[in-house]
Amino acid sequence: MELFKLPLLNDAGLTHYYRFEGNSNDSKGANNGSDANMSYGAGYGKFGSQGASFNGSNSLITCAQNITFQISRAINLWLNISTMDRPIMSSALSLANGNPLFILRTDATKLKLYHGDGTYHAGVTTISTGVWNMVTINYTQATGAIAMYLNATIQDYAATLADNATWPNDDNFYIGSGYDGTTFFHGLMDDISIFNRALTLDERVALFKAGGHHLPLLGVGRA
DSSP states (O other), rough: OOGGGGGGGGOEEEEEEOOSSSSBBBBSSOOOOOEOOEEEGGGSSSSOOOOOOOEEESSSSEESSSSOOSEEEEEEEEEEEEESEEEEEEEEBBBBOOSSSSEEESSSSEEEEEETEEEEEEHHHHHHTEEEEEEEEEEETTTTEEEETTTTTTEEEOOOOTTTGOOOOSSSSEEEOOOTTOBBOOOEEEEEEEEESSOOOEEEEEEEETTOOOOOSSSSOOO
Protein backbone atom coordinates (compact mmCIF):
# COMPACT_ATOMS: atom_id res chain seq x y z
CA MET A 1 0.00 0.00 0.00
CA GLU A 2 1.44 3.36 -1.04
CA LEU A 3 1.58 6.50 1.07
CA PHE A 4 -1.28 7.83 -1.11
CA LYS A 5 -3.61 5.48 0.79
CA LEU A 6 -2.19 6.18 4.26
CA PRO A 7 -3.06 8.95 6.77
CA LEU A 8 0.39 10.47 6.16
CA LEU A 9 -0.89 11.77 2.82
CA ASN A 10 -2.80 14.44 4.74
CA ASP A 11 0.07 15.27 7.07
CA ALA A 12 0.87 18.99 7.11
CA GLY A 13 4.57 18.14 7.04
CA LEU A 14 4.42 16.38 3.66
CA THR A 15 5.90 18.89 1.19
CA HIS A 16 6.79 16.75 -1.87
CA TYR A 17 5.26 13.48 -3.06
CA TYR A 18 6.22 11.74 -6.31
CA ARG A 19 4.01 8.75 -7.18
CA PHE A 20 5.41 8.36 -10.72
CA GLU A 21 2.01 7.52 -12.20
CA GLY A 22 3.11 8.31 -15.75
CA ASN A 23 5.08 11.45 -14.83
CA SER A 24 7.13 13.17 -12.12
CA ASN A 25 4.40 15.53 -10.94
CA ASP A 26 4.25 16.39 -7.26
CA SER A 27 1.01 14.89 -5.92
CA LYS A 28 1.14 17.00 -2.75
CA GLY A 29 2.60 20.39 -3.61
CA ALA A 30 3.72 22.35 -6.65
CA ASN A 31 7.25 20.97 -7.01
CA ASN A 32 6.77 19.07 -10.28
CA GLY A 33 9.82 17.41 -11.77
CA SER A 34 11.31 17.96 -15.21
CA ASP A 35 12.08 14.66 -16.95
CA ALA A 36 15.06 13.72 -19.09
CA ASN A 37 15.02 10.32 -20.81
CA MET A 38 12.61 8.84 -18.27
CA SER A 39 10.32 5.83 -18.75
CA TYR A 40 7.10 5.12 -16.84
CA GLY A 41 5.12 1.92 -16.99
CA ALA A 42 3.09 -0.77 -15.27
CA GLY A 43 6.10 -3.02 -14.76
CA TYR A 44 8.19 -0.32 -13.11
CA GLY A 45 6.31 0.40 -9.89
CA LYS A 46 6.09 -0.89 -6.35
CA PHE A 47 2.64 0.69 -5.91
CA GLY A 48 -0.22 2.03 -7.99
CA SER A 49 -0.37 1.38 -11.70
CA GLN A 50 3.07 2.69 -12.73
CA GLY A 51 6.56 3.56 -11.57
CA ALA A 52 9.74 5.24 -12.84
CA SER A 53 12.55 3.53 -14.74
CA PHE A 54 16.05 5.05 -14.91
CA ASN A 55 18.34 3.72 -17.66
CA GLY A 56 21.66 4.33 -15.89
CA SER A 57 23.02 6.41 -18.78
CA ASN A 58 21.12 9.72 -18.95
CA SER A 59 17.80 9.40 -17.10
CA LEU A 60 17.09 11.96 -14.39
CA ILE A 61 14.39 14.15 -12.88
CA THR A 62 15.22 17.76 -12.01
CA CYS A 63 13.18 19.45 -9.28
CA ALA A 64 13.36 23.20 -8.88
CA GLN A 65 13.31 23.48 -5.10
CA ASN A 66 16.36 22.23 -3.24
CA ILE A 67 16.06 20.00 -0.18
CA THR A 68 17.82 21.99 2.51
CA PHE A 69 18.66 20.62 5.95
CA GLN A 70 18.21 23.99 7.62
CA ILE A 71 14.93 22.56 8.94
CA SER A 72 13.94 19.11 10.13
CA ARG A 73 13.52 16.80 7.18
CA ALA A 74 12.60 13.26 6.22
CA ILE A 75 13.02 11.62 2.81
CA ASN A 76 11.41 8.24 2.16
CA LEU A 77 11.55 6.29 -1.10
CA TRP A 78 11.36 2.83 -2.63
CA LEU A 79 14.14 1.53 -4.89
CA ASN A 80 14.67 -1.52 -7.07
CA ILE A 81 18.33 -1.30 -8.00
CA SER A 82 19.77 -2.87 -11.15
CA THR A 83 23.36 -1.60 -10.82
CA MET A 84 25.14 -0.61 -7.62
CA ASP A 85 27.66 2.20 -7.07
CA ARG A 86 25.35 4.87 -8.49
CA PRO A 87 23.69 8.06 -7.18
CA ILE A 88 20.06 8.04 -6.05
CA MET A 89 19.34 11.69 -5.18
CA SER A 90 21.54 14.76 -4.94
CA SER A 91 21.67 18.52 -4.63
CA ALA A 92 22.62 20.62 -7.62
CA LEU A 93 24.12 23.31 -5.43
CA SER A 94 27.67 23.17 -4.08
CA LEU A 95 28.97 24.98 -1.02
CA ALA A 96 31.97 27.30 -0.93
CA ASN A 97 34.14 24.31 -0.05
CA GLY A 98 33.15 22.62 -3.33
CA ASN A 99 31.04 19.91 -1.72
CA PRO A 100 27.38 19.41 -2.68
CA LEU A 101 24.70 19.87 -0.04
CA PHE A 102 23.97 16.16 -0.09
CA ILE A 103 24.27 12.99 -2.18
CA LEU A 104 22.34 9.82 -1.40
CA ARG A 105 23.92 6.94 -3.30
CA THR A 106 25.15 3.37 -3.14
CA ASP A 107 28.67 2.06 -3.20
CA ALA A 108 29.37 -1.47 -4.44
CA THR A 109 27.22 -3.06 -1.73
CA LYS A 110 25.61 -0.52 0.64
CA LEU A 111 23.98 2.88 1.08
CA LYS A 112 25.96 6.09 1.58
CA LEU A 113 24.81 9.60 2.44
CA TYR A 114 27.31 12.41 1.82
CA HIS A 115 26.73 15.93 3.12
CA GLY A 116 28.24 19.38 2.92
CA ASP A 117 31.26 19.03 5.20
CA GLY A 118 32.64 16.24 3.01
CA THR A 119 31.86 13.40 5.42
CA TYR A 120 29.43 10.58 4.82
CA HIS A 121 27.24 8.04 6.57
CA ALA A 122 27.71 4.44 5.45
CA GLY A 123 25.17 1.63 5.58
CA VAL A 124 25.81 -1.69 7.25
CA THR A 125 23.34 -3.90 5.36
CA THR A 126 24.21 -5.34 1.95
CA ILE A 127 21.57 -4.31 -0.57
CA SER A 128 20.08 -6.95 -2.84
CA THR A 129 19.61 -5.88 -6.45
CA GLY A 130 16.45 -6.70 -8.38
CA VAL A 131 14.17 -6.36 -5.34
CA TRP A 132 12.36 -3.43 -3.74
CA ASN A 133 13.97 -1.71 -0.74
CA MET A 134 12.77 1.25 1.31
CA VAL A 135 15.27 4.00 2.15
CA THR A 136 14.63 6.68 4.79
CA ILE A 137 16.70 9.71 5.78
CA ASN A 138 15.64 11.38 9.04
CA TYR A 139 17.01 14.72 10.25
CA THR A 140 15.96 16.52 13.44
CA GLN A 141 16.99 20.17 13.30
CA ALA A 142 16.58 20.89 17.02
CA THR A 143 19.23 18.33 17.97
CA GLY A 144 21.18 18.11 14.70
CA ALA A 145 20.75 14.32 14.65
CA ILE A 146 20.63 12.54 11.29
CA ALA A 147 19.88 8.86 10.67
CA MET A 148 19.74 6.62 7.61
CA TYR A 149 17.54 3.51 7.38
CA LEU A 150 17.19 0.61 4.96
CA ASN A 151 13.89 -1.25 5.21
CA ALA A 152 13.20 0.44 8.57
CA THR A 153 16.52 -0.80 9.96
CA ILE A 154 19.10 1.72 11.18
CA GLN A 155 22.18 1.98 8.95
CA ASP A 156 24.02 4.92 10.45
CA TYR A 157 23.41 7.72 12.92
CA ALA A 158 25.19 10.96 13.82
CA ALA A 159 24.31 13.18 16.76
CA THR A 160 25.13 16.35 14.82
CA LEU A 161 24.96 17.21 11.13
CA ALA A 162 27.87 19.54 10.39
CA ASP A 163 27.39 23.00 8.82
CA ASN A 164 23.63 22.62 8.36
CA ALA A 165 23.08 26.26 9.34
CA THR A 166 24.91 27.46 6.23
CA TRP A 167 23.04 25.37 3.69
CA PRO A 168 21.01 27.50 1.26
CA ASN A 169 17.75 26.56 -0.45
CA ASP A 170 17.91 28.17 -3.88
CA ASP A 171 18.82 25.55 -6.45
CA ASN A 172 17.66 22.26 -7.95
CA PHE A 173 17.79 18.75 -6.59
CA TYR A 174 18.08 15.70 -8.78
CA ILE A 175 16.36 12.34 -8.62
CA GLY A 176 18.43 9.67 -10.33
CA SER A 177 21.62 11.67 -10.86
CA GLY A 178 24.73 12.89 -9.11
CA TYR A 179 25.12 16.61 -8.54
CA ASP A 180 27.58 16.99 -11.44
CA GLY A 181 25.32 15.23 -13.96
CA THR A 182 27.89 12.61 -14.98
CA THR A 183 26.62 9.51 -13.14
CA PHE A 184 23.08 8.14 -13.09
CA PHE A 185 20.88 5.73 -11.17
CA HIS A 186 20.10 2.42 -12.87
CA GLY A 187 16.88 0.74 -11.77
CA LEU A 188 13.36 1.60 -10.64
CA MET A 189 11.95 4.10 -8.13
CA ASP A 190 8.51 4.66 -6.67
CA ASP A 191 6.65 6.63 -4.01
CA ILE A 192 9.16 9.31 -3.00
CA SER A 193 7.90 11.41 -0.10
CA ILE A 194 9.65 14.41 1.50
CA PHE A 195 8.60 15.97 4.81
CA ASN A 196 9.59 19.15 6.62
CA ARG A 197 9.89 17.19 9.85
CA ALA A 198 11.46 13.94 10.95
CA LEU A 199 9.34 10.79 10.79
CA THR A 200 8.63 8.98 14.04
CA LEU A 201 9.51 5.35 14.64
CA ASP A 202 5.85 4.36 14.26
CA GLU A 203 5.55 6.24 10.96
CA ARG A 204 8.67 4.64 9.48
CA VAL A 205 7.47 1.21 10.51
CA ALA A 206 3.99 1.90 9.08
CA LEU A 207 5.47 2.89 5.70
CA PHE A 208 7.59 -0.26 5.58
CA LYS A 209 4.77 -2.58 6.61
CA ALA A 210 2.42 -0.89 4.13
CA GLY A 211 4.79 -2.13 1.43
CA GLY A 212 3.84 -5.68 2.35
CA HIS A 213 6.97 -6.44 4.35
CA HIS A 214 7.58 -7.82 7.81
CA LEU A 215 9.14 -5.61 10.46
CA PRO A 216 12.81 -6.43 11.19
CA LEU A 217 13.31 -8.00 14.60
CA LEU A 218 16.36 -5.87 15.40
CA GLY A 219 17.79 -2.52 14.44
CA VAL A 220 14.66 -0.40 13.91
CA GLY A 221 16.48 2.03 16.13
CA ARG A 222 16.59 5.74 16.68
CA ALA A 223 13.87 8.31 16.14
